[in-house]
Amino acid sequence: MRLSRLARRCLAATSLAPVLALALSGPGAQAQTASPRVLRVAPHADLKTLDPVFASIVITRMHGMAIYETLFAWDSNLQPKPQMVEHYTTAPDGLSWSFTLRPGLRFHDGQPVTSRDVVASLHRWMARDVVGGKLKEYMAALEVTDDRSFTLRLQRPFALVPFALGSAIGQIPAIMRESDARTDPTTAVTQTIGSGPFRFNRADWQSGARIVYDRNPDYQPRAEPADGLAGGRVVKLDRVEWIIMPDPATAAAALQTGEIDIWEQPAQDLIPTVARNRDIRVERPTNLSNQAVLRPNHLLPPFNDPRARLALAYATDQADFMAAAFGDEQWWARCQSYFICGSPNGTEAGAEGYARPNLDTARRLLAESGYRGERVVINTTSEIAPIGRMAEVAVSALRQIGMNVEADFADWGTAVARVRKREPVAQGGWNIFITTSSGPTMQSPLTNLGTNMSCDRAWIGWPCDEESERLRNAVVDAPDEAARKLATEALHRRLAEVQPYRVLGQYDQPYARRANVHGLLNAPVMVFWNIEKN
Structure with a gap:
């Protein structure tokens, strides 16, 4: 007799019980099991990289938000508000910005x-991040005034300075100690000394099992109410534990029994099961849908030729990817917009022709690109189930147009490490990477890291297109919202032609919490201040 998918997962959960036991063991664990001051969370992935300026992956950003702070922070409407900054002024010509840090x-x-810590941190961030890189293009100097004050001088006005300094996407502008911030931008910082509301508990960290954060008793929050990432970061817990649960059935069972309090990204096919439990709530973390991304490596054949990238767009049906990854259509939608359908910048201009597959056109373009059957590798993981399932769909779709393609599955940390390699496939490189990104990240031409086509300064895949960058600058320089909308549409038409990545659709990824957990904030990533457990 064949087992259902859910039955097979529940059987797998039994075999993973020792993993859960390990995660819930360790110094002081027995005393904390029933404590309302300890929050246990099943995150979507294990934490491998500790430096949120080095890596743009979400799990590292969540870690960074816990232990570090930024000068500004985005509220629930993605508007920047002072965070570490006490006050700031701008010169009438917009070419000089002066900032003073909060005391304490x-x-x-x-x-x-x-x-000095701030200046060193911002320089390192600007060398790594798409938003920081754009700010650097406008910058003339960044200077220390005194211990609490510094000045940013610009070559030309950049009205989005506070928005950039509060960025919650890509590599965040986390303020580190000067000694850590002096680390080469291409080398990850391994120290975890921030100034944020939580401290990383390295002694209780068990790689592959548990990550622990303790409340920082010396932290002084702002006086304003919490709003998104902005306002007072008041910690109402003693300790937050991330319990690594690779199998969804294990996480679902743990949530229902109360062994964990939050499941950050529940598997779509198990959402109906947990939602029927009267002690569980399933909710959306933000107002914008997320985006699924098929990113080709622009440095290597065949995708160094734009015709091969266009072939990807014509060969792939968004519905196939979304259904495989996210199940019921109530959770996903077709969308050809790089900037998120339903957002202020959501336009499909120029991309209308990719709404349905055209395999004949895809085959023709692939042949014209010079492709002759060379091996193409999708660098992926099954550790994050939707990503693994989308990789399998990609293999099937691309084989239909004659591509010799295979998926190379690894754990998420290994896949993320590999994606930074620029070498040929034979030397450990890659051709395609499938990932997802939040709506707040992708909704703006400034923050959408995938549409940055500034060559070596671009996100992994390193696309290079001078015209796209000219048009993206036009969006940033637009004098008003009407002009910015027109500039965004022109940019989108160009992106549809050169395909920095294939948009695979958009989806809603809810979280699930126990009913006795309250105060989760509407924010681009899950954060753990403001949360109460009773």
Whole structure:
């Protein structure tokens, strides 16, 4: 007799019980099991990289938001508000910005946060991030004034300075100690000394099983109410534990029994099961849908030729990817917009022709690109189930147009490490990477890291197109919203021609929480201040 998918997962959950036991063991675990001051969360992936300026992956960003702070922070409407900054002024010509830090800011080792730490941190961030890189293009100088004050001088006005300094996408502008921020931008910082509301508990960290954050007793939150990532970051818990549960059935069972309090990204096919439990709530974390991305490596054949990238667009049906990854259509939609359908920048201009597959056109374009059957590798993982399932759909779709393609599955940390390689496939490189990104990340031409086509400064895949960058600059420089909308549409038409990546559709990824957990904020990533457990 064949088992149903859910039955097979529940059987797998039994075999993973020792993993859960390990995660819930360790110093002091027995005393904390029933404590309302300890929050246990099943995150979507294990934490491998500790530096949120080095890596743009969501799990590292969640970690970064817990232990570090930024100068500004986005509220629930994605508007920037001062966070580490006490006050700031702008010169009438817009070419000089002066900032003063809040008093009482201290790193977890007791050192005060100074302007020297800020300047070093921002320089490193600008060398890594799409938003930081754009700010750097406008910058003339970044100077320390005194221990709490610094000045940003610009070559030309850049009205989005506070928005950029509060960025919650890509590599975040986390303020580190100067000694850590002096680390080469291409090398990950392994220290975890921030000034944020939580401290990373390295002693209780068990790779592959548990990540632990303790409340920072010395942290002084802002006085304003919490709103998105902005306002007072008041920690109402003693400890947050991330319990790594690769199997969805294990996480579903743990949530229903109360062994965990939050499941950050529940598997879509198990949402109806957990939602029927009267002690569980299933909710959306933000107002914008997320985006699924098929990213080709623009440095290597065949996708260094735009015709091969167009072939990807014509060969792929968004519905196949979304249904495989996210199940019921109530959770997903077709959308050809790089900037999220339903967002202020959501336009499908120029991309209308990719709404349905055209395999004949895809085959022709692939042949014209010079492709002759060379091996194409999709660097992927089954650890994050939707990504693995989309990789399988991609293999099937691309084989239909004659591509010699295979998926190379690894754990998420290994896949993320590999994606930074620029070498040929034979030397450990890759051709295609499938991932997802939040709506707040992708909704703006400034923050959408995938549409940055600035060559070596671009996100992985390293697309290069001078005209796209000219049009993206026109969006940033637009004098008003009407002009910005027209500039965004022109940019989108160009992106549809050169295909920095294939949009695979958009979807809603809810979280699930126990009913006795309250205060989760509407934010681009899940954060753990403001949360209460009773």
